[in-house]
Amino acid sequence: MGELSRRNALGMGLGLGAAAIGLAGCGSADERSSPPAGRHTGAPGGPKGAPRITPHLIGDGSTAYTGRQPNQPPTPERLEPGRKPPQFVIISWDGAGEVGTGLFPRFLKTAQDHGVHMTFFLSGLYLLPESKRDLYKPPNNPVGASDIGYLTDEHLKSTLGYVRQAWLDGHEIGTHFNGHFCAGSGSVAKWTPDQWRSEIEQAKSFVTSWRTNTGWHAHDPLPFDYSRELIGSRTPCLLGQDNLLPVAKELGWRYDASSPGGVQRWPSKRQGVWDFPLQGIPFPGHSFEVLSMDYNILANQSKNSTRAPSYNYPGWREQATESYLAGFRRAYETNRAPFFVGNHFEEWNGGIYMDAVEEALKQMSDPKDVRMVSFRQFVDWLDAQDPALLRQLRALEVGEEPPGGWKNYLTAKAPSRSAAPKAAAHA
Template sequence: MMAATKRFTFGVTAAALSLALAGCAGSADPAGGGQGGAHGAKKNAPAGAPKSAVRLIGDGSTAYTGVQPLQPVPHKLKAGEKPPQFVVFSWDGAGEDSQRLFSHFRRVGQKYNATMTYFLSGVYLLPEAKKNLYDPPQHSAGRSDIGFNDAKGIKDTVEQIRGAWFEGNEIGTHFNGHFCGKDGGVGTWSKEEWKSEISQAKSFVKNWKTNAALASLKPLPFDYDKELVGARTPCLEGRKNFMRAASEMGFRYDTSGVNDQIWPEKQGSLWDLSMQLVPVPGRAFQTLSMDYNFYMNQSGATRGDEDKHQYWGDQMRDGLVQAFQRSYKGNRAPLIIGNHFESWNGGTYMRAIEDTIKRVCTQREVRCVSFRQLADWLDAQDPQVLAKLRTLKVGEAPKTDWAAFLAPGAAAGPAGHAPAAHAPGAPDAARPAERH
């Protein structure tokens, strides 16, 4: 079904925000909509379009259904206008399993006015019986370090992807076999090998009906060749050659790097929307803004003492909230957060993320957006204004006020701030690679 499109600006009033927070819809129906709208406006349930509006693509696994619903219309900052505070919540290897965390966080997003990016692993739409269709670079056909799926898992995942897209969320890619390390890991892949991996990830999305013998199900409501504009690499490895491949294949951004909380810039044709270093409350270092990295620092990426689970979750939440506050009250740089649908340490990190969403996405002048929406806004800005914003260091507010700082012809600010890869005294803990 085609969903009726409702478009919003990023500039939203507090009254509109309060309306958006008044309701929460938990329907998993892709046309069921929900009431927690994107970017400060109340979502209405998308209306069904005539069947003639749907144009099937290929075997019918995907379809063109029109412009994606509930997308904000970015506007260029007016002279001296204070930028909004963007926050991006994203999910690596997004799929629905028995934990039902995908469907749960869809409801959380609706409730707290948060649009997100879901990085789908292509092999989650490929059944075990057809695993040899995957021919990974530097590995034998049918090999995957995260396995494959079964018919029920594929059906459930497709249902969540479809619903998430109709609710305004973005569907990116986490690629396929999730190979890390030196033995054939993604960090060793060439540009051409990355192109093969990307093409195969697209193929599994575009042919899931045939591969899983699920021809009677509804298609995914988008053309994946056009929908797919960004990614995060497994373990944050292989970024250089991936970006070379992605630039030639029409991608718009990458989020596989490590940076401080400063305003993004482009590397070549791609927006560098890297993961960020955030505080670890009570510790003398920062870590990556991802659930796995707190899990690694707290219990060595193994199940730790149950008596500490509550504390560890609170520590992650408080670290993310501190990172939010230093941007919100400082340079207003977008905050980038990555997660997995996992119940590590008793699910404490899922609780931490939900608490963070609840605390930050409900505040004034905050826009919880997808990476694609952030890239849209960045593309709409005056490059000189973005360059001026990049002169602000982590947590640094303008020395005057925003109106004077961003006024036309205002003097250039302090020199830019180079990313701090490691914190003193903790060279390994500051940025362990994302491994899951």
């Protein structure tokens, strides 16, 4: 893997059309400088002015039930016949560890500034101190092994603070599992359902038992019941979904965001679970598309190098930003398919991908009919809709406007398919 070490495995390759597109990277945890202190809240409560709820500690007190999650949108309603659907944008973060770069608080503030909610796929291993690594028994791998680094104690404390703040701000906490194994005999691509079940139970245990594992009993609990909070995931490198889904359904999970190579169409369910794939989006300057994730853009720009020559950075930053915005506009102006964007808290190639997603977020949040939500919030909206309406939305192809306009299309009993789909030209 060249410059990419086992401790910092970033991803594998995937073909999409003519492009060689990198799969999802990982939230790596290299040894870095000490982080700023997280915003550790006291006993969590609701919005300002709301009565404070005494936390009900769960287990060893690592987590607590604190009532309904604050800062949530109104209860979703069914879309009225003939009404144009909102444009949903879901931004998510794999790993969700704070390792001293300040990226976690940076994007929490950006979200607050622009009224955005997101999903944080927390790696359970990021709440397990390295001194207790023997507690992790990864399937088909040695005890304590991991293809991402364990956090330092200081970074673990900071991550706890920002995860706590994220939930109180209204964001979702999903899972990115644990050791991020993408290659070799221990790859998640080869795990059985029983092995996925073991990995999930361990990930949940590390989140719900961090007090016991760290000895930090004076620290505030995470303000949520993880057995209720956890309803979805993204697998390492977008691998292994087929054997994960039966377990996800068994556990009552409502979605999974692990599919690679999806397209910008309205989603459907696989094995009873909503399937939210990373999507192919226009890639300015090329005839092929790129997956809607920071690492996949990097893989095409710098051939997997995370420290390419800096003279490339301005052009690549602009290209990444325009790629996100091109994907957004294609959906917004045509079929209104939800736009899924995946990221990592990483400073690859001078942090240009963080700059790109932040600038794209700011521009995408401007229109009034755009809803930038978490996967949980999007699932709530989907499940509130008339199944017949969702079938009509799914019938629209990539870049296809509704025949006869939205009022006609979503008022009719069935979509008109007399005209051939008008696919948008790919940049």
